[in-house]
Amino acid sequence: MLSLSELPTCPGLFSGSRARDGVLSRMRIPGGILNVQQCWSIANFVDRYSSGCLQVTNRANLQIRELHSQIPPSIWQDLQKLGLASRRVEVDPIRNIMASPTAGIDRQNLLDTRPLVAAWDNYLQTHPELSELSAKFSIGFDGGELVSIRNFRNDILLVAKRRQPNSEIIFSLHFNGVDTGIIIEESQCILVLASLTSAYLEYTKNQPRINGKKPRLRHLLADWGTAKYLEKVEKKLPFALRQEAIELFLKDISNNSCGTGILPVTSAPNGNLGIHSQRQSGFSYIGIALPLGKLESNQLRNLASLAQNLGGSTLRLTPWQNLLISDIPNSQVFEVKQQIADLGLHSSATHLDSCLVACAGSSGCASAATDTQSHALAMVRDLAQKWTIDRSINIHFSGCEKSCAQHQPIDITLVGIQIQQKGETIAGYNIYAGRKDLPFGRQIFRAVSVAEMSSAIERMLRVYQRFREPRESFGQFCDRWAIDKLQKLLSPVTHN
Incomplete structure (x- = not known):
């Protein structure tokens, strides 16, 4: 591991980053799947070199906090042999390879994407020049599962579709959540991804850094546009990219109204539980x-x-x-x-602690204005004593407006701020809800102190359960009201 003065801001496994509670390191788990031997080795590793606590990230990787001692080369080599560390140290930060956690077992699965995850990981491991990519560069593979990752805005996402006239399974190409209209055969996927990545890498080498960081794919798309990007990619391929009219895709067996041949995504938050x-x-x-x-x-x-x-x-x-x-x-x-x-865990989607997503917060990130992790857990402990939800929702805590841990639409978002109150600076949150087309939703409450936060969220949940329509999600409920009427409905004066 590097000395503290050399630590990067975006941690990997071989080089962590400084946090308030020690060194933070992240372990890449392509596709999120671990075998038994890997699990035991990880547990032994964190017991020996950290506090014995892990955290699953929102890229289905593992985060290790409070690393407190130098780790000998032999340990890194053992992790590499087990497939828990990159074979090449330099590509370790390029860790974002996402797939549905139910790949290969989902009842709605069109195609098992696990072989594609393994093939793309192998490509990264054998092309060290890709270490120059942004550490946040992400590839997703969606096999048409009910437990889908299509709401996660990966830089590049391949989504399985069923196509006429012979029910062939192909992939549609998406950039930052937007379908490009390009269709790709399974056998072409890795070659197309390699060409997309190569063109993006060439772009980053010729562009200045943005706020000290390498340009993201969204910067390329804003600069070049999708058509120019695909034109440059096609020049690197031995075949032409195919664009097909959306009408050629079959409707799925569930009468999916979009008619794209993409099977419907589970609508319930935490539907994987x-x-x-x-x-x-x-x-x-x-x-x-x-x-x-x-x-x-x-x-x-x-x-x-x-x-x-x-x-x-x-x-x-x-x-x-x-x-x-x-x-x-x-x-x-x-x-x-x-x-x-017996292990102190559960599988219920309607426990309040199942609803939480939070960034590292001020304990692990210099950008955060609030200690999101402790505030989130304290809030659900308090609410659990007063209230039981009957339908799962998503509540996201972000320590700043970057919203690093939010990659999909969220029902309630709390964004950390500093509040001036009686001559003192205290932690607080702006609270948003609904409207998936906005970064956080519509602002419901402004500058809510940590002490008032639990009561504000409780009011929101109580009003939702009282006034919602059948099968109406929390976000749909909020969007049904004009913002002034919604704020009045949720105010403590009206509903205690």
């Missing part, structure tokens, strides 16, 4: 809630043993900062659920 049947007859998976993604090393060991004894010997990390155990024989599901409870 709980017990679900797999496409493999007689087997189920269970989604386990991890409040703010936190996991103790002993819990990781025991979950790995549980997966080995009663499941498919893997743990699947999710971008919702939870994890899944898959391939559980239906006859063993009750036993697995009981053993999860």
Whole structure:
């Protein structure tokens, strides 16, 4: 590991970054899948070199906090042999390879994307020149699963579709959440990704840094536009890119009204939690809630043993900062659920601690105005004593307006600020809700102190449950009201 003076701002595994509580390091887990041996080795690693606590990130990677000693080269080599560290140190920061956590087991799966994840990871590992990419560069593979990652704004996303006239499965190409209209055969995916990445890398080398950082793909798109980018990419390919009219895609068996051949995404927040049947007859998976993604090393060991004894010997990390155990024989599901409870964990989507997403906050990031992690957990502990939700929602805490941990639409967003109150500076939040087309939604409350935060969120939840329409999500409920009427409805004067 580098000396403290050399640590980067965006951490990897081999070079962490400084945080208030020590050195922060991130372990790349392509596609989010860990085998039992990897889990045990990670648990031993964090016990020996940190506080024994891990955190699943919103890219389905692992974050290790409070690293407190130098780690010998032999340990890094052991992690590389286990597939837990890059074979080439220089490409370690390019860690964002995302896929649905239910790839290969989802009942709605069109195509198992796990081989594509492995192939793209291998391409990165064998092309060290790609270490010059932005560390936030992200690739996503969506196989048409019900538990979908399509709402996550990866730089480049490939989405499986079913196509006429022979029900062929192909991929559509998306940039930053926008469909380009380009379709790609499965056999072409890695070559197209390589060309897209090469053109992007050439762009970054000829552009100045933006606020001290390498240009992101969105900067390229804003500068060149999609057409020019694709033109440069096509010159690197031995075949022409194909663009096909959206009408040629089949409607799915669920009568998806968009008619794109893309199967519908589960609409319920935290729909990956709980017990679900797999496409493999007689087997189920269970989604386990991890409040703010936190996991103790002993819990990781025991979950790995549980997966080995009663499941498919893997743990699947999710971008919702939870994890899944898959391939559980239906006859063993009750036993697995009981053993999860014995570890102090649960699988309910309607526990308030299942609803949280938070950035590192001021304890781990110099940009954050508030300690999001402790504030979020304190809020749900307080609310759990007063209120029970009957439908899952998403609540996101961001320590600043960068909103690093938010990559999908959120029902309620709290953005950290500093408030001047009675001559003192205290921590507080602006609270937003609804409107997926806005960065945070519409602002409902401004400058709410930490002491008042729990009461404000409680009012929002109570009013929603009282006045919502059947099957109406929290975001839809908020969007149904004019902003002045919504603020009045949610005010403490009207509803205590």
